[in-house]
Amino acid sequence: MKIAILGTRGVPNYYGGFEQFAEFFSVYLAEKGHEVYCYNSHDHPFQEKTFHGVNIIHKYDPEYKYGTFGQFIYDYNCIMDSRKRNFDIILQLGYTSNSIWFFLLPKQPIIITNMDGLEWKRSKYSWPVQQFLKVAEWLAAVSSDYLVADSLGIQSFLKKTYKKESTYIAYGAHPFNSPDTTVLNEYHVEQGNYNMIMARFEPENNLDMVLEGVSLCEDKTPILVIGKHNTKYGEYLKNKFKYFPHIRFMGGIYNLEHLNSLRYFSNIYFHGHSVGGTNPSLLEAMASQALIAAHNNDFNRGVLKENAFYFSNPAEVKNLLESVNKNDNTHKIKNNYEAIEKDFNWEKINGDYLQLFEECFSRHKTANTK
Template sequence: MKIAIIGTRGIPNHYGGFEQFAEYLAKGLVERGHDITVYNSHSHPYQQPEWNGVKLVHCNDPEDKWGTVGQFIYDLNCIRHSRSQNYDIILQLGYTSSTVWGWLLPRKKSIITTNMDGLEWKRTKYSKPVRNFLKWAEYLGTVYSDHWIADSLGIQDYLTKKYNIPSTYIPYGAFPFEEAESNCLASYDVKEYDYNMLIARLEPENNVDTILEGVSRASNKSPFLVVGKHNTKYGEYLKNKFASFGHIRFVGGIYDINVLNNLRYFSNLYFHGHSVGGTNPSLLEAMASQTLICANRNEFNSTILEKDALYFSNAEEVTKCLDSIRKQEYQSWVDNNLHKIKHIYEWNKIIDQYENHFKTIYSTQHEIQQNIPS
C-alpha cells in the first residue's frame, strides 16, 4: 500500500514522542514492502529525500518565525501537498493544529485514519480560550476522518462515550533493551544506581515542578538528571526555582536512544510525570530499558504499569520514594515490565497491528466501491 504519515515535525526523531513513533512505524512498514512517505518540516536537521527507504517530503514550516501559528501553516502545507498525490491511506497523527484543515484532506482519493492522541485540551499550560479551541479541534478530528486509532484503552473509552465513534486500540511500542553499557555515564558525571532522573517535555502537565519539589526536599542528594529541552519559558522558570540545588542537573534534550536507554537502566529511580493523554512512548521505553519507575498516579499510567511501579500524587510522595527506595529491592517489578514489553508492546507487534489496521480499512473500502452501482 501507498501510505503517508502527517502530523509530525519529521523523521529521524529530533523532537518527541510522535516523531519517534513515526520513525519506527515508517521504517517497519517499508521493511514489510509498503510505499511510505513521511512529511517533514523544511527546517528538519535531516534534509535528504529518503531515510531507510522511507520517502520524505519537506514542507515549509514557519513555526520558528511565527510561533504557534506556524504549526497551523505547516500542517496546511502538508495537507495541500497530499492532495496532489495518490496515497491509499493517510495516517494523521494528532489534531491540535491539523484538523482545522480537515476539510481539505483528499478523502475521495485516500482513506484517512487518525491517531487521536491524548486529551490535549486538559493541558494546564493552555489558556481557557486555547483549551476550548482544542476541544473543537478534537471534535473536527472525529468529523474529517474515516477511521480512528486510540493509543490507550482510556482514550478508546473516551471516544466511545464522548463521540459514539468506534476506534481501533493500538498502543505505542518499544524495543527491549538488554545490552547495557555504562560508558556514557561519565559524560553526565554519575555512577551506576547512584542517581535518579526524569525524561519529559518541561511542561506543567508533566509534573516536573512537583517532582523537582520532592527532589529538593529529600535527604537523598544523589544527582538528579532532568532530560528535556529547557530553553523555554517554563524551562527557565524551573531552572531559576531550583538553581540552589546543585544535585538537580538540567542536561537538555537527548535524542540518542542508546544513551537514553543506558541512563535509564543505570538509574536508581526513573520518574514519569505525564498526566494527560494516552500511552506515552517514553513510559514504554522506560519499561523496556529496565528501570524502576515512579509514575504520576493516573489511569493512563496505571493501566500500563499495573502493580509494577511506584506512584506519586504530590511532592511529599516523591520525597518519600527518593529517601527509601532502592532499585535492587524491586527487581521483580522491573522484570515484569520488561516481560510486558516483549509480549504486548514490542515494536514489531505494534507495527503488525498497524499494518493489519491498514489492510482492513483498505480492503473494506474496496469492497464498498465494488458494490456501488456504476
C-alpha cells in the same frame, strides 16, 4: 497500498514521539512492498527524496517564522498536495493543527487518525487555545473514517465523549540490555546512587512536584533532571531549587544509548506525565529496566499496572525516596521489561497498524464494488 503519513515534521526523527513512530512505521511499510509517502517540513535536516524506500515530500513550513501558527500553514500545504496523489490511505498523526482543514482532505482515500493525548488539558495552553483544541479534537473525531487510540484511557474517552469506536494500538520501544558503565563517568554519577526524571519542562509533567519532594528529603542522593530547561518554566524551577546542589539540571540529552544506560543504572526513575496516551519516554524507561515511580493517573496505571510505585504529591515522593531501593524490586522491573517484549515492541505495533490498514482497505474496496 499507496499510503501517506501526515502530521509530523518528518523523517528521520529529529523531534519527538510521532516522528519516531513515522520513521519506524513508514520504513516497515516500504519493506512490506507498499508505496509510502511521508511529508517533511521544507527545512528538515534530511533533504533527500527517499529514506529507506520511503518517498519524502518536502512542504513549506513557516513555523520558524510564525511559531505555532506556522504549523497550520504547513498542514494546509501537505493536505493540498495530498489531493493530487491518489492515495489509498492517509494516516494523520495527531489533530492539533490539521483538523481545521478536514474539508480539504481528498475524498477518495481512507482517513485514519491517531488521536494523540488530550491536548486541551495541557496547562501550558491559555483558555482560548484549550477551547480551540477541544474543537479540533471533535473535528478529527467526527471527520475521520477510522480512529486509533494509543492508550485504553483515550479509547474510553473517545467512546464516551464522541460515541466513536477506535482501535487501540499502543506505542513501541526497543528492549535494552547492553548498558555502558563508562557513561556514568561522563555524567558524574555512580551506579545505583542517583535518581532521575526526564520530561519536557511543562507543568503537567509534574517536575515541580517531584523536585519539591526531593527538596523535602534529608537524603542528598543526586537526581538528574533531563530536558531542555531554557524556558520560562525551566527558569522558574532552576531558581526555586538553586540551593539544592544535588538537583542537577542536565539539559536535553539526545544520545539514546546514553539515556538508556542512565535509566538502567538509576535507583528510581520518576515519570511525572499526567496528560496524554502511552508516553514514549515511559516505554523507553520500561525497556531500559528502570525502577519506575509514576504520577498516579489512569494513563500511567494503564501501562504500568502494579509494576511501579505511584505518587500524587511531594510528600509521597519524599516517602519513596526514603524507602525504595531498586535491588528490592527486581520483579517490577522484570514484568515491565517483559511487557515491552510482548506488548509494546515495534514489530508488534507496526504489524497492528498494518493489519488495521488492510482491514480498512478491504472493507472500503468491498463497499465501493457494491
